[in-house]
Amino acid sequence: MKIEAVDFFYLAMPEVTTAADGSQDALLVRVRGGGLEGWGECEASPLTSIAAFVCPMSHGVCRPVGDSVLGQKLDDVADIHRIAALVERDSMDLLQAAHTFSGVEMALWDLLGKLKGEPVWRLLGYRSSEPKVPYASMLFGDTPDETRDRARQVLERGFQAAKFGWAGYGAGSRNTDADHVRAAREGLGPDALLMVDAGQIWGNDLEAAASRLPDLEAAGATWLEEPFHASAYDAYSALSARSSRVRLAGGEGAHNVYMARHLIDYGGVGFVQIDCGRIGGILPAKQVADYAVARDVKYVNHTFTSHLALSASLQPYAGLSDHRICEYPAEPKSLAVEITREHLLPDANGQIKAPDSPGLGLSVNAIGLTKYLVDTEIKVGGRTIYATPSFT
Amino acid sequence: MKIEAVDFFYLAMPEVTTAADGSQDALLVRVRGGGLEGWGECEASPLTSIAAFVCPMSHGVCRPVGDSVLGQKLDDVADIHRIAALVERDSMDLLQAAHTFSGVEMALWDLLGKLKGEPVWRLLGYRSSEPKVPYASMLFGDTPDETRDRARQVLERGFQAAKFGWAGYGAGSRNTDADHVRAAREGLGPDALLMVDAGQIWGNDLEAAASRLPDLEAAGATWLEEPFHASAYDAYSALSARSSRVRLAGGEGAHNVYMARHLIDYGGVGFVQIDCGRIGGILPAKQVADYAVARDVKYVNHTFTSHLALSASLQPYAGLSDHRICEYPAEPKSLAVEITREHLLPDANGQIKAPDSPGLGLSVNAIGLTKYLVDTEIKVGGRTIYATPSFT
Numbered sequence: 078m079k080i081e082a083v084d085f086f087y088l089a090m091p092e093v094t095t096a097a098d099g100s101q102d103a104l105l106v107r108v109r110g111g112g113l114e115g116w117g118e119c120e121a122s123p124l125t126s127i128a129a130f131v132c133p134m135s136h137g138v139c140r141p142v143g144d145s146v147l148g149q150k151l152d153d154v155a156d157i158h159r160i161a162a163l164v165e166r167d168s169m170d171l172l173q174a175a176h177t178f179s180g181v182e183m184a185l186w187d188l189l190g191k192l193k194g195e196p197v198w199r200l201l202g203y204r205s206s207e208p209k210v211p212y213a214s215m216l217f218g219d220t221p222d223e224t225r226d227r228a229r230q231v232l233e234r235g236f237q238a239a240k241f242g243w244a245g246y247g248a249g250s251r252n253t254d255a256d257h258v259r260a261a262r263e264g265l266g267p268d269a270l271l272m273v274d275a276g277q278i279w280g281n282d283l284e285a286a287a288s289r290l291p292d293l294e295a296a297g298a299t300w301l302e303e304p305f306h307a308s309a310y311d312a313y314s315a316l317s318a319r320s321s322r323v324r325l326a327g328g329e330g331a332h333n334v335y336m337a338r339h340l341i342d343y344g345g346v347g348f349v350q351i352d353c354g355r356i357g358g359i360l361p362a363k364q365v366a367d368y369a370v371a372r373d374v375k376y377v378n379h380t381f382t383s384h385l386a387l388s389a390s391l392q393p394y395a396g397l398s399d400h401r402i403c404e405y406p407a408e409p410k411s412l413a414v415e416i417t418r419e420h421l422l423p424d425a426n427g428q429i430k431a432p433d434s435p436g437l438g439l440s441v442n443a444i445g446l447t448k449y450l451v452d453t454e455i456k457v458g459g460r461t462i463y464a465t466p467s468f469t
Numbered sequence: 470m471k472i473e474a475v476d477f478f479y480l481a482m483p484e485v486t487t488a489a490d491g492s493q494d495a496l497l498v499r500v501r502g503g504g505l506e507g508w509g510e511c512e513a514s515p516l517t518s519i520a521a522f523v524c525p526m527s528h529g530v531c532r533p534v535g536d537s538v539l540g541q542k543l544d545d546v547a548d549i550h551r552i553a554a555l556v557e558r559d560s561m562d563l564l565q566a567a568h569t570f571s572g573v574e575m576a577l578w579d580l581l582g583k584l585k586g587e588p589v590w591r592l593l594g595y596r597s598s599e600p601k602v603p604y605a606s607m608l609f610g611d612t613p614d615e616t617r618d619r620a621r622q623v624l625e626r627g628f629q630a631a632k633f634g635w636a637g638y639g640a641g642s643r644n645t646d647a648d649h650v651r652a653a654r655e656g657l658g659p660d661a662l663l664m665v666d667a668g669q670i671w672g673n674d675l676e677a678a679a680s681r682l683p684d685l686e687a688a689g690a691t692w693l694e695e696p697f698h699a700s701a702y703d704a705y706s707a708l709s710a711r712s713s714r715v716r717l718a719g720g721e722g723a724h725n726v727y728m729a730r731h732l733i734d735y736g737g738v739g740f741v742q743i744d745c746g747r748i749g750g751i752l753p754a755k756q757v758a759d760y761a762v763a764r765d766v767k768y769v770n771h772t773f774t775s776h777l778a779l780s781a782s783l784q785p786y787a788g789l790s791d792h793r794i795c796e797y798p799a800e801p802k803s804l805a806v807e808i809t810r811e812h813l814l815p816d817a818n819g820q821i822k823a824p825d826s827p828g829l830g831l832s833v834n835a836i837g838l839t840k841y842l843v844d845t846e847i848k849v850g851g852r853t854i855y856a857t858p859s860f861t
Contacts, residue, residue, distance in 0.1 A: 087849075089525070093525065093526050093527065093528070094528075095528070095529035095532070096528060096529055097528060097529045098528050098529075099527065099528050099531070099562075101527065101528055102525075102528075120562070121527045121528075121531045121563060122520075122521070122524050122527050122531055122562070122563045122564075123524075123527070124520050124523075124524035124525065124847070124849060125520040125521045125524050125563060125564075125565050127520075128514075128516050128517040128519075128520035129514070129565070131516075132514050132515075132516035132517050133485065133494075133516065133843075134485055134487070135485065135491065135493065135494050135513045135514050135515070136485070136486075136487070136488060136489060136490050136491050136493050136494075136513075137486075137487035137488055137489045137490075137635075138489060138668070139491070139513045139514055140487070165698075166669075169669065169722075170491075170513040170514070171513060171514045171517060172514075172517075172564050172565050172567065172568045172724060172747075173517050173521070173564050173565040175564065176564045243529075276530070277558075277561065306557075306725075306727065308725060308727035308728060308731070309727060310727070310731065330561075332564060333698075333700060335698065335700035335701060335702070336700060343735060355564075451849060451850050452848075452849075452850055452851060453847075453848065453849050453850075454846075454847070454848040455516070455845075455846070455847050455848075456844075456845065456846040456847075457479075457516060457844075457845050458843050458845075459844060
């Protein structure tokens with residue numbers, strides 16, 4: 078088939094706050110061709126990602142992402158490789174391109190899966206979709222008591238794992254942080270997995286991060302996530318060498334395969350966390366998963382938006398039965414919930430799987446999303462190069 | 470003073486082609502405060518970089534760059550550090566932010582320099598502005614004869630150094646590449662410095678790159694630039710180990726200090742090339758220059774647009790007398806030439822220097838640029854969040 082149209086839908090909650098909650102807006106991507114449509118989702122800053130798709134060319138290797146996608150042939154997995162290589166080359170100097178293409182690439186997989194009647198994970202070469210243990214991705218409370226209550230609620234909802242982060246963690250005293258981590262463990266009970274996300278708070282300050290390790294170890298934390306700037310491999314490596322039981326996790330900031338590999342090779346992380354909405358989509362994420370297997374590092378998705386993004390983020394490691402932990406948006410805004418008609422709900426064992434149905438296996442609730450549409454228009458040189466499309 | 474206004478001017482030539490010529494459009498930034506104004510320039514994709522400044526917030530660490538700049542205090546160098554840290558934190562998930570802030574940051578330095586009556590290089594701690602040897606940055610010709618002619622013309626114009634690249638180099642046979650490199654050397658004569666830019670053409674294909682080394686060594690090339698993807702440190706390192714006289718150069722793709730340091734530490738480059746229009750401006754570039762000095766690597770600017778960008782790109786290593794090579798746009802489009810009233814022209818020794826006058830030391834030819842203005846408007850949710858401002 079030929080890629081006939083790529084449409085971007087900028088959605089947002091009526092109010093967007095400074096909370097570390099990525100489900101407050103979304104950029105849905107619809108790709109149409111051969112009478113079918115596929116859907117994907119870009120991570121963060123809808124307007125900027127739209128601009129990178131429609132912007133006028135600056136020169137030969139700073140072309141809009143759209144130039145590498147529209148009108149292309151899409152009949153097989155090799156076509157996605159080819160289109161991705163085109164984007165990488167022709168948008169080399171357009172920084173946002175990786176984020177923009179991520180959502181488009183997901184939609185290409187969804188479309189190809191529908192064409193072939195196969196789930197994406199099978200097109201990726203996996204023979205089965207293995208169960209994953211979803212962890213509830215939560216913000217710390219304002220007080221340790223609040224953190225404890227949140228952890229209890231997570232347990233009551235049936236989760237066997239939870240991650241707490243942000244909300245001041247790492248910015249105050251070591252003692253306050255320790256109180257929160259201890260409270261989270263108390264709330265979760267002794268058996269559930271506990272992870273902690275520092276959200277890059279220490280920059281490259283090794284000692285600040287290292288000072289938290291004893292309290293994390295005492296609480297039996299599985300990992301400490303993003304202690305440092307996404308590219309501060311030296312600090313990662315040094316902290317990794319000083320930590321015995323708590324492994325480091327990171328990788329969500331990777332916008333190409335190299336960056337994720339570097340965090341493994343130079344940073345010494347034990348868990349590599351990939352956001353398919355940032356790294357360029359499902360294919361580069363699968364390459365990271367392969368690399369993680371080879372390096373004995375665990376692959377984990379990074380997802381805090383819709384179940385469309387969740388399904389996409391499960392595909393790259395769907396068949397890896399030893400890579401079992403999965404980020405699960407536990408407090409999404411209604412917008413993120415309503416993007417798909419179906420949801421990836423935990424089964425009787427509290428586990429989820431990438432769907433068996435074709436493509437990403439979920440249908441988009443297009444008409445129901447109209448109320449979240451942010452009407453957007455971009456005019457350049459007197460010509461409208463982007464206007465919010467219609468769902469129909 | 471307080472930063473009162475930040476205005477973006479999208480400029481373009483009437484026709485923009487797929488040539489590897491970055492001077493075909495420009496994004497000028499004007500920052501106003503305290504009755505003064507400073508100017509800077511972002512590298513590539515004006516529309517996308519504007520969007521990253523004005524876009525609605527997605528969440529707490531995906532805020533528009535504007536939120537970290539507008540209304541801020543600017544009285545001293547420490548304020549630029551502080552504002553840069555704000556952008557890094559609050560726009561963590563906005564990929565384009567580094568490119569957008571680069572032009573703003575240059576303008577902040579220009580403004581601060583004017584406030585203090587000092588050139589930027591002095592504010593950076595240098596005591597002198599040392600002469601640099603400009604190299605003409607050229608595209609290879611379509612034929613070796615054309616390449617030879619171009620090299621001769623460069624020599625006749627008084628350049629003592631030239632870099633050739635792109636235009637198919639690396640994409641065809643080794644013999645064709647060798648013919649072009651030999652022709653370039655013939656045209657330049659035996660004494661001028663010759664550099665070759667592969668424009669990432671070999672991805673991470675070590676053997677393809679290594680096969681060109683003998684011909685580059687035979688032609689006495691000073692460096693081979695960007696043989697690989699900007700993040701392919703393994704390939705850089707392996708090629709570096711196999712090259713005796715020709716050093717590797719790279720770094721223009723770095724959008725933070727870490728990436729440039731990694732190319733030195735993990736990639737083994739001999740020359741680190743920084744574009745102040747991408748790495749986040751002058752301050753991070755200065756940090757890379759300091760690091761290069763410590764690691765015995767040569768710092769080089771990456772610039773292929775206006776002399777405003779050229780002045781900005783000279784500041785970070787202005788005081789380093791041992792780091793003498795400087796990229797000089799040799800075939801800029803009229804737009805790039807007309808951005809500044811003054812130009813950094815080679816002196817009797819064929820050398821250039823960062824200006825001694827306050828700020829970046831060049832004045833912007835605002836009214837004269839009106840003919841290049843690309844009328845642009847961005848509307849979100851019924852509100853115009855960007856419209857091309859007036860130069861007056």
